[in-house]
Amino acid sequence: xxxxxxxLMLVVGxxxxxxxxxxxxxxxxxxxxxxxxxxxxxxxxxxxxxxxxGKNADSCTACHTNNxxxxxxxxxxxxxxxPLAPVAQKDRFTDPAKVEKWFKRNCNDVLGRACSAQEKADxxxxxxxIK
Amino acid sequence: xxxxxxxxxxxxxxxxxxxxxxxxxxxxxxxxxxAVFPMPTxxxxxxxxxxxxxxxxxxxxxxxxxxxxMGELGNHFGEDASLEEPQQLxxxxxxxxxxADSAQASMRMRRINSAIPTNAAPQRITETGYFKYMxxxxxxxxxxxxxxxxxANCIACHSRANEGRYGEREIRIPQx
Numbered sequence: 494x495x496x497x498x499x500x501l502m503l504v505v506g507x508x509x510x511x512x513x514x515x516x517x518x519x520x521x522x523x524x525x526x527x528x529x530x531x532x533x534x535x536x537x538x539x540x541x542x543x544x545x546x547g548k549n550a551d552s553c554t555a556c557h558t559n560n561x562x563x564x565x566x567x568x569x570x571x572x573x574x575x576p577l578a579p580v581a582q583k584d585r586f587t588d589p590a591k592v593e594k595w596f597k598r599n600c601n602d603v604l605g606r607a608c609s610a611q612e613k614a615d616x617x618x619x620x621x622x623i624k
Numbered sequence: 625x626x627x628x629x630x631x632x633x634x635x636x637x638x639x640x641x642x643x644x645x646x647x648x649x650x651x652x653x654x655x656x657x658x659a660v661f662p663m664p665t666x667x668x669x670x671x672x673x674x675x676x677x678x679x680x681x682x683x684x685x686x687x688x689x690x691x692x693x694m695g696e697l698g699n700h701f702g703e704d705a706s707l708e709e710p711q712q713l714x715x716x717x718x719x720x721x722x723x724a725d726s727a728q729a730s731m732r733m734r735r736i737n738s739a740i741p742t743n744a745a746p747q748r749i750t751e752t753g754y755f756k757y758m759x760x761x762x763x764x765x766x767x768x769x770x771x772x773x774x775x776a777n778c779i780a781c782h783s784r785a786n787e788g789r790y791g792e793r794e795i796r797i798p799q800x
Contacts, residue, residue, distance in 0.1 A: 549702060566773075567676055567677070569676075570676055570773075570774065571771075571773030571777045572676060572678065598703070601704060
């Protein structure tokens with residue numbers, strides 16, 4: 494009995510441990526499943542675009558700089574921000590909860606609204622496409 | 625044997641030993657009183673409160689300041705810093721345990737706390753008396769440099785701020 498409980502705990506532990514670590518491609522697949530096919534070109538437009546809806550910044554590049562492989566800097570706090578492209582920062586787009594949290598915050602900062610599943614899929618596709 | 629001025633070799637040796645010993649003691653004193661603040665264990669605090677800025681040491685503000693801040697994370701200095709409930713509870717507990725007015729507070733933390741009126745719950749570390757006193761010689765021409773920008777960017781100058789370490793030996797002021 495005890496052995497079975499231990500085994501169960503081990504299995505649960507392993508599942509819980511792997512649940513949060515995904516590859517960027519898996520995260521993209523998850524978003525595409527909600528939105529339909531993604532376009533890296535549209536994602537780049539979102540990344541480089543200037544908007545007026547948000548109250549904290551006018552663009553994603555305000556904090557992430559116009560090169561997603563470069564280190565950014567928070568517009569308000571000046572703290573350095575690691576690059577967004579997975580090719581330059583390998584833990585990017587590997588934790589679905591983290592990705593969701595920052596889309597929610599940052600889209601609101603810049604657009605004054607949440608991003609749609611399509612926008613998130615496009616943006617993620619663009620980040621993955623950067624070599 | 626006597627020297628011309630009347631100082632014996634033995635006296636001289638005692639003097640050297642005494643001066644040397646005192647110097648050693650002085651050199652060690654700042655190490656004991658180093659500006660090191662306890663930090664929450666685990667990664668939650670660093671991940672959630674160290675993503676937009678330095679993960680500020682809880683001992684820099686009293687618990688009432690942190691309680692107020694944690695109750696308003698949806699509008700945190702104009703940003704949405706809201707948390708899921710488990711993280712919210714974990715962080716609140718750590719902040720209370722390590723705050724400037726907590727039971728195990730160090731001398732330095734007590735000094736920080738005693739400079740804050742008991743009816744105030746400041747939200748900015750940079751507006752507390754202790755912080756201002758410690759940084760009154762850091763001119764705006766320095767902290768307005770591109771790599772610093774604001775005095776709240778502790779980690780730009782205190783390279784190990786995320787570990788709670790603010791000692792003088794670990795200060796590196798960016799030149800641009």
